[in-house]
Amino acid sequence: MANADLRTFLDGLGDELIRVREPLSPKHEVAALLKQAQGRAVLFEQVPGFPGVRIAGNLLSSRRLAARALGTTEEGLIDAYVARSGQGVPPVRAAEVPVQEVVHRQPADVGALLPLMTHHEQDAAPFLTCGMVLARDPATGMRGMGVHRMMYKGGNRFGILLANPPLSLYLANAEREGKPLDVAVALGVDPATFIASIVKTGPLGPDKMDIAGSLGGAPVELARALTVDVDIPARAEVIIEGRVLPGVREPEGPFGENTGAYFTNRSPVIEVSAVTHRREFIFPALVPWTNDVDTLLALAGGAELLGQLKGLVRGVVDLELVPGTSSFAAVVAVKNCPSHEVRRLIHLALNLDRRLKVLTVVDDDVNLRDPREVAWAMSTRFNPERDTVIVGGTEGYIIDPSTAGGSGSKIGFDATRGAGAQFDKIAMPPAAVARARAVLSAIDKGQA
Ligand SMILES: Cc1cc2nc3c(=O)[nH]c(=O)nc-3n(C[C@H](O)[C@H](O)[C@H](O)COP(=O)(O)O)c2cc1C
Structure with a gap:
C-alpha cells in the first residue's frame, strides 16, 4: 500500500516536510504560509488554543507529492493513476478504529474542538475546504463521497455546497421524502x-x-459512524457526523473559491451530531486556488478526460488542465489529426466535461505545459475566423463567476497547423543541443 493513512504519508516525507514550530493562527496565518510554501508539504506543530493538535497542508501541491501519494514516480504518475482508477479494490471492515479514540456526542461548539481555518481576507467565516463527505443514496442505498466545502456557522451548524453528484442527488432524493440526509465528513485521510x-x-x-483501494494499493478500512447511517474510513484523523436538514437553504459566503474569486450562495445546512478524532489528531488544510487543487483536478479530471478522448478520437496524445483555472481551461495535443477530427474532438471534450469551458488544441510539437509555447501556437497557427468553435446554451457552472445565475457557453480553438501548412517550427539539431547541455552541466558542477 502507498500510505495506510495521513501519518504514514507525512512520515514518509522525511526532511522534505517543512515543520513550523511558530504558533501560527488558523485565522489567515496558516493559509498565508501554505500559499507562500507551494510545492512543499508543511506540518504546523503548534496550533494556538489546541494543545497536541497539528495542521498539515500543501500535501498535493506538486506532482512529486502526488506521486508519493500513489507510491509511484513523477513520470509514471498519470499512467499509474489511469491504470489503477479503472480497477477496484473493495473496502474491508476495520479491526480497530483510531478515529473514534475520542468521542464528542452532540457537541455544542464544534469550533472549540477543531482548528477551523479562515483562508482569505473577505471570507465570511472559517471554512472546511478538504472535508471528504460520505453519504448513502436514500433511494438505492449506494455509497458515495465527494469533497464539499463547509462554512462554519457557529455552535453545531455548517453550511455545505452540494453542487455535484453523487451527493447533490442523494440530498434531492432525501428531500423528496422530507427526510434529512445522514452524512459523515472525513478529515485527514490518506491522500x-x-x-x-x-x-x-x-x-x-x-x-x-x-477506486480509493485501487489508487492506494490496499483496501480502505471502514467502520460504522456512531450517530449516522454511514461507513467511515477508520484511519482518518477526524470525523464530523451530522444530518443535512431537508428543505433548508441559508446564505453562504463570501468564500474565496477555487476559481480565484469570492463566491456567495444559498446552501444546505448540516447539524452536527458527533465529532470523533484520534487522540492527538492532525488537521488537514487545503488552500483554495492553489497547486493542490490543480493536482487534484489534473488527476481526477484531466487524466480521466484524456483517457476518454483517446478512446474516441485518433491522434490525441496529451492533455493539460490549465493550472489556476479550476479545470475550466485545457490544452490538448494531437498528432496527425485532420481539421475535421480536431473539430469533432473539440465538440466531444466540451460536452464530456461539464466544467471545461475553454479548450485549445495544439500539435504535438508544442509543449502543452509551457504557456509560452501554447501562446505561440495560438499566435502563429490559429486563424480566428476559421478555427474557432463556440457552443452556446450550456449549463452555467455554479462557481464560475461569468455564468452566475444563468447559462454558460464554451469555446474551442484549433491551434494546430492544419493540412497543407508550410511553416515548420524552428529547432536546433539534437546533437548540438545535447552537447550544449553537457557543457553547461560540466560548468555547473565545476562551480558547485
Ligand atoms: C478542491 C475541491 C473542492 C471541491 N469542492 C466542492 C464543493 O464545495 N461542492 C461541490 O459540490 N463539489 C465540490 N467539488 C467537486 C466534488 O468533489 C465532486 O463530487 C467531484 O469532483 C466529482 O465530479 P463530478 O461532479 O464532475 O462528477 C470539489 C472538488 C475539488 C477538487
Whole structure:
C-alpha cells in the first residue's frame, strides 16, 4: 500500500516536510504560509488554543507529492493513476478504529474542538475546504463521497455546497421524502483516498471506495459512524457526523473559491451530531486556488478526460488542465489529426466535461505545459475566423463567476497547423543541443 493513512504519508516525507514550530493562527496565518510554501508539504506543530493538535497542508501541491501519494514516480504518475482508477479494490471492515479514540456526542461548539481555518481576507467565516463527505443514496442505498466545502456557522451548524453528484442527488432524493440526509465528513485521510473522492463516477458507480483501494494499493478500512447511517474510513484523523436538514437553504459566503474569486450562495445546512478524532489528531488544510487543487483536478479530471478522448478520437496524445483555472481551461495535443477530427474532438471534450469551458488544441510539437509555447501556437497557427468553435446554451457552472445565475457557453480553438501548412517550427539539431547541455552541466558542477 502507498500510505495506510495521513501519518504514514507525512512520515514518509522525511526532511522534505517543512515543520513550523511558530504558533501560527488558523485565522489567515496558516493559509498565508501554505500559499507562500507551494510545492512543499508543511506540518504546523503548534496550533494556538489546541494543545497536541497539528495542521498539515500543501500535501498535493506538486506532482512529486502526488506521486508519493500513489507510491509511484513523477513520470509514471498519470499512467499509474489511469491504470489503477479503472480497477477496484473493495473496502474491508476495520479491526480497530483510531478515529473514534475520542468521542464528542452532540457537541455544542464544534469550533472549540477543531482548528477551523479562515483562508482569505473577505471570507465570511472559517471554512472546511478538504472535508471528504460520505453519504448513502436514500433511494438505492449506494455509497458515495465527494469533497464539499463547509462554512462554519457557529455552535453545531455548517453550511455545505452540494453542487455535484453523487451527493447533490442523494440530498434531492432525501428531500423528496422530507427526510434529512445522514452524512459523515472525513478529515485527514490518506491522500489516495482523498483523490478518489473527487473522481467523476456516473450515478451508477463504481464505488469510489473501490477506486480509493485501487489508487492506494490496499483496501480502505471502514467502520460504522456512531450517530449516522454511514461507513467511515477508520484511519482518518477526524470525523464530523451530522444530518443535512431537508428543505433548508441559508446564505453562504463570501468564500474565496477555487476559481480565484469570492463566491456567495444559498446552501444546505448540516447539524452536527458527533465529532470523533484520534487522540492527538492532525488537521488537514487545503488552500483554495492553489497547486493542490490543480493536482487534484489534473488527476481526477484531466487524466480521466484524456483517457476518454483517446478512446474516441485518433491522434490525441496529451492533455493539460490549465493550472489556476479550476479545470475550466485545457490544452490538448494531437498528432496527425485532420481539421475535421480536431473539430469533432473539440465538440466531444466540451460536452464530456461539464466544467471545461475553454479548450485549445495544439500539435504535438508544442509543449502543452509551457504557456509560452501554447501562446505561440495560438499566435502563429490559429486563424480566428476559421478555427474557432463556440457552443452556446450550456449549463452555467455554479462557481464560475461569468455564468452566475444563468447559462454558460464554451469555446474551442484549433491551434494546430492544419493540412497543407508550410511553416515548420524552428529547432536546433539534437546533437548540438545535447552537447550544449553537457557543457553547461560540466560548468555547473565545476562551480558547485
Ligand atoms: C478542491 C475541491 C473542492 C471541491 N469542492 C466542492 C464543493 O464545495 N461542492 C461541490 O459540490 N463539489 C465540490 N467539488 C467537486 C466534488 O468533489 C465532486 O463530487 C467531484 O469532483 C466529482 O465530479 P463530478 O461532479 O464532475 O462528477 C470539489 C472538488 C475539488 C477538487
